Amino acid sequence: MRGAITGDFALGEVTWFRVGGAVETLFQPADEDDLATFLRALPEDVPVMTIGLGSNSLIREGGVPGVAIRLPMRGFGAIERVGETRIRVGAAAPDKQVAKAALDFGLGGFAFYFGIPGGIGGALRMNAGANGGDTSQRVVEVRAIDRRGEVHVFANADMGYAYRHCSAPGDLIFTSAVFEGVAADKAEIETQMAAVTEHRETAQPIRSKTGGSTFKNPPGQSAWKLVDAAGMRGFRVGGAQVSEMHCNFLINTGDATAYDIELLGETVRARVLETSGVQLEWEIKRFGRFAAGRAVEPFLGA
Numbered sequence: 212m213r214g215a216i217t218g219d220f221a222l223g224e225v226t227w228f229r230v231g232g233a234v235e236t237l238f239q240p241a242d243e244d245d246l247a248t249f250l251r252a253l254p255e256d257v258p259v260m261t262i263g264l265g266s267n268s269l270i271r272e273g274g275v276p277g278v279a280i281r282l283p284m285r286g287f288g289a290i291e292r293v294g295e296t297r298i299r300v301g302a303a304a305p306d307k308q309v310a311k312a313a314l315d316f317g318l319g320g321f322a323f324y325f326g327i328p329g330g331i332g333g334a335l336r337m338n339a340g341a342n343g344g345d346t347s348q349r350v351v352e353v354r355a356i357d358r359r360g361e362v363h364v365f366a367n368a369d370m371g372y373a374y375r376h377c378s379a380p381g382d383l384i385f386t387s388a389v390f391e392g393v394a395a396d397k398a399e400i401e402t403q404m405a406a407v408t409e410h411r412e413t414a415q416p417i418r419s420k421t422g423g424s425t426f427k428n429p430p431g432q433s434a435w436k437l438v439d440a441a442g443m444r445g446f447r448v449g450g451a452q453v454s455e456m457h458c459n460f461l462i463n464t465g466d467a468t469a470y471d472i473e474l475l476g477e478t479v480r481a482r483v484l485e486t487s488g489v490q491l492e493w494e495i496k497r498f499g500r501f502a503a504g505r506a507v508e509p510f511l512g513a
Contacts, residue, residue, distance in 0.1 A: 212249050222262060222270045222279060222498075223469070227328070228422050230469040231270025231415040234260075235277040242286040242435060243356065243386050250384075251360030253278065259358060260498055261384050264305060266423050267337070267344045272469045273500030280384055282332060287386060292316050296392050297351065302385045302395045303333035306339065309390075310404060317393025318350055318397035322403035328423060337494075338372045342407050344475035347372035358382040365496040374493055375427050416454045420463035425476060426491040435459035437489055448475040461495075473497060473507045481511045 218353040223231035240246035256276030262268060275437050287303035290312040291362035298307055298316065306324040309331060323333070323344030333339065334346045335353055350372075353365045359381065371378025411417055416471070438444070438458040444455045450467030453475065454460040461472055461479075479492050490510070501507065 212240075212252070213245050214238055214249065220279070222265075222268075224274060225262065225281075226270055226422070227420060228269055228463050228467070228469070228472060229420050230467060231474065232272050232274030232469075233471070234275040234499075236278045236294075237281060238278055238280050239283045240286060243354075243362070246280070246282075246384065246386070247356050247360040247362065248311075250358060251358075253360075255305070259382070260265050261332065262498075263333040264328070265331055265430035266328040267495055269469055269472055269495055269497045271420060271497065271499035272502035272505060275435075275471070275499040279476065281339060282384075282386070287332075293389060294391075296394060297389055298392070299381070299389050300388050300389060302330065302332050302335065304331045305329070306331060306334055309413065314397060314400045314404065316392075317394060317397055317400075318392030319343070319400055319460060320392040321404075322389070322400060322407055325404045325477065326407040328417075329488050330454055331388065332385045335370075335388055336377060336379075337375050337496075339375075339376055342410065347377075349392065351381075351389040351391050353385055353388045354380070355383040355385045369392065395466045414457055415461055416456045416460050419454070419460075420465075420467075421454070421460050422472075424494050425461050426459055426480075428496045429489050429499045432489065432492055433459075437483045437487050438479055441486040443477070443479050443482055446470075446475070446479070448478060451475040455478060466494075470505045477509060477511050480509070484510055 219233050220237035221233045224505045272511045282303040284303050287301040291376035293299045310321045310325035323342045326341050338346045350367045384464040428434050435458040444458050450464050451471035452482045
């Protein structure tokens, strides 16, 4: 193995919320072959999780057992043109950089990525989208490695994409993907990207410690409207708060814990269920164990 191995790594330090415990081992592979070698050598009973840029993740205070895989830019961040309208992107590449590269190539269809503060690996896993576009509209094929270190290539249809979801096996670690855009005028693409930026800066608390959109939009409804109607705008638990600017964002006001944030989220879910009958689903991924005596029940145990 040629990658970097770190013991007792504080995952909270690499998430946007800046809270949470440590993982027993962090592995950052040098390249795809190195990742496959590591996974083949790792005992089957050792849990494995993948973490990207940390924008959509909440790490619980009790820490994460086993190994966390984090793909570095150096081995997994390349963006290259592979056809007239196609690009190959490494899973560690930030979504925003993909939008910029597509602009340079004169390829439309990627402007929505300019407003998503995550990486391509996470975008592939959750079908990330914004401003009317999503990942499933652009994906041609996805390359991945499974828990046994075997390489797989999936077509778009194999990914089972739906709203903020893919049905590909959970043990897969995506390493790269081929995307297809459309030839477009660069000035038009720049206009679309500017609109994305304006929307984010005026409607979202992007300068706060937040994990992005907290809950999925229920079919035909907006999560933020349900949260607002439930009277939860600005509601606080400890150092965690429902954003005053956008009710589907939870923020760390400075001294929040992972417990505060998850308890706030479940309080919101319970209140929305009570007032509207809708069960909001978490969009933010939560990892790890609760600290002793600080477990949080879904919907507060209702």
